Amino acid sequence: AQKVTQAQTEISVVEKEDVTLDCVYETRDTTYYLFWYKQPPSGELVFLIRRNSFDEQNEISGRYSWNFQKSTSSFNFTITASQVVDSAVYFCALSPRKGGGTSYGKLTFGQGTILTVHP
């Protein structure tokens, strides 16, 4: 069975602080995908990133960066210079990758981290 753990239930920061959201996963699959989603107060789940298990390169997208370390089964997410609009619930998720395609169906989510950025 696969499992995703987000140990931080809630994080509160002041605007412009950097913040890191932790994610640790367990899986027996040799190939898999890791994700981060953002759930703003409006409720939809906004996709942020998908990472293949064989690609351990770190990724940066604007103020967002992700650190994937297979050796420690971690996929952490850092927001640099946080803003009030970053306030949301953030979910880390895991999906087994089946076959040779890029599609996926089953998603296991972590418990979510509530991030509050104060002005």
Add this chain to the structure above:
Amino acid sequence: EAQVTQNPRYLITVTGKKLTVTCSQNMNHEYMSWYRQDPGLGLRQIYYSMNVEVTDKGDVPEGYKVSRKEKRNFPLILESPSPNQTSLYFCATRPLAGIGETQYFGPGTRLLVL
């Protein structure tokens, strides 16, 4: 307007009384999924469907059934609800192809089983 609709939005029922929560989308998405969201447990996937007549179990399928006879509809059936199925339920859709992988969620159905 792109929409995912769920009905009912709120439901109070009693143990053992069969119920169906409907989900409908107008975006022609192949993928549809049901989640339940509980405090401290986050989002847990119940069932998902990759296309019409193709469904599969998520992490917590026990006590639930689904069907996908049409692309736009993906109802969630609780044959004999129990109090531990009291939760907030979300239906979600996304296209299978492409890199726009945002999942579009319905407004949620809050279910209380007495």
